[in-house]
Amino acid sequence: MTTSFNFADALLDWFDHHGRKNLPWQQNPTPYHVWLSEIMLQQTQVATVIDYYNRFIHRFPDVQPLAKAKQDDVLAYWSGLGYYARARNLHKTAQIVSEEYTGRFPKTLEELINLPGIGRSTAGAILTLGYHQKYPILDGNVKRVLTRFFAISGWPGNKKVEDNLWQKAESLLPDKRIANYIQAQMDLGATLCTRSKPDCPDCPLQSHCLAYNTASPTDYPEKKPKKTIPTRTCYWLVCQNGDELFLEQRPSAGIWGGLWSFPERQEKEELIAYCERTFHFSVDNIEQLPELTHVFSHFKLTIRPLLITSRPKGVTDKSVGNWYKIDDIMQLGLPAPVRSFLHTLQ
Numbered sequence: 001m002t003t004s005f006n007f008a009d010a011l012l013d014w015f016d017h018h019g020r021k022n023l024p025w026q027q028n029p030t031p032y033h034v035w036l037s038e039i040m041l042q043q044t045q046v047a048t049v050i051d052y053y054n055r056f057i058h059r060f061p062d063v064q065p066l067a068k069a070k071q072d073d074v075l076a077y078w079s080g081l082g083y084y085a086r087a088r089n090l091h092k093t094a095q096i097v098s099e100e101y102t103g104r105f106p107k108t109l110e111e112l113i114n115l116p117g118i119g120r121s122t123a124g125a126i127l128t129l130g131y132h133q134k135y136p137i138l139d140g141n142v143k144r145v146l147t148r149f150f151a152i153s154g155w156p157g158n159k160k161v162e163d164n165l166w167q168k169a170e171s172l173l174p175d176k177r178i179a180n181y182i183q184a185q186m187d188l189g190a191t192l193c194t195r196s197k198p199d200c201p202d203c204p205l206q207s208h209c210l211a212y213n214t215a216s217p218t219d220y221p222e223k224k225p226k227k228t229i230p231t232r233t234c235y236w237l238v239c240q241n242g243d244e245l246f247l248e249q250r251p252s253a254g255i256w257g258g259l260w261s262f263p264e265r266q267e268k269e270e271l272i273a274y275c276e277r278t279f280h281f282s283v284d285n286i287e288q289l290p291e292l293t294h295v296f297s298h299f300k301l302t303i304r305p306l307l308i309t310s311r312p313k314g315v316t317d318k319s320v321g322n323w324y325k326i327d328d329i330m331q332l333g334l335p336a337p338v339r340s341f342l343h344t345l346q
């Protein structure tokens with residue numbers, strides 16, 4: 001592909017004039033420095049990372065002191081960066097590198113990706129920036145540049161799309177100046193091919209960029225598709241007697257386990273039969289109230305409340321349900337939609 005050669009050359013030329021060269025981890029890019037900066041940058045902006053990185057390096061200048069440190073100490077130096085699993089993995093990896101690799105980061109992709117918290121892209125960064133080996137990386141910046149340059153549709157988190165991106169990233173690698181090239185990719189994505197305002201007129205890839213020439217760059221990369229979740233329906237029987245309402249306690253297992261709610265069934269007839277049989281309600285003059293919707297992580301529940309105001313015929317067994325004054329109900333453990341329904345009822 002002729003584009004690949006041009007792509008790398010254009011990028012390197014741009015990097016020589018506009019690339020970032022003063023970031024603290026670029027000053028002495030040992031594998032340790034590259035690794036630490038990559039982990040810090042995974043969820044955090046460069047501007048925030050710089051101070052944390054400098055403090056961390058001052059306290060843990062290399063793998064060995066980090067490996068020997070107490071986890072609490074490592075977490076204290078991470079405090080404020082968030083995503084603390086990164087710090088715990090950092091500590092574990094330092095201990096493995098210290099014990100199994102005599103304090104030097106391994107030089108193969110296979111060994112690196114076996115270390116806690118190191119994925120293929122971070123391993124690629126260590127191998128290229130730290131050891132000058134020829135490997136691709138695919139962090140968020142590179143994904144954005146490549147999906148735009150090749151107008152690759154689909155969400156990059158999708159396995160097929162991601163595989164395609166890795167192939168493209170690999171095919172574009174130059175034979176020389178690999179560290180500069182990788183840094184250039186990161187820099188272009190971070191400073192020019194930005195998420196919402198790419199500066200295409202100043203971009204060295206503009207003439208071959210498919211998104212720029214045929215579509216709208218900000219259409220790429222595509223967003224994660226929203227999951228469509230199923231909808232379920234249920235009926236509540238809201239039995240009102242003066243200023244009291246009837247509630248039953250839900251079984252301890254299942255949704256809203258142990259909370260107080262209106263008698264509920266999936267089918268209206270089933271619910272009425274249940275309430276007549278169990279609570280001796282005389283169910284007539286049913287008024288259908290407006291529907292409610294409650295969204296769980298895995299489904300959406302449409303609730304159809306049925307209001308009856310007739311008195312119960314017989315004595316209710318208090319172990320299965322009870323009458324409560326509306327104000328007292330608010331003191332009970334209630335599912336969120338019951339609580340909001342009561343507010344509207346009031």
Ligand code: SF4
Nearest residue numbers: 193200203206209217
């Ligand atoms: S031309 Fe625009 S969209 Fe294409 S790579 Fe450059 S900045 Fe990104």
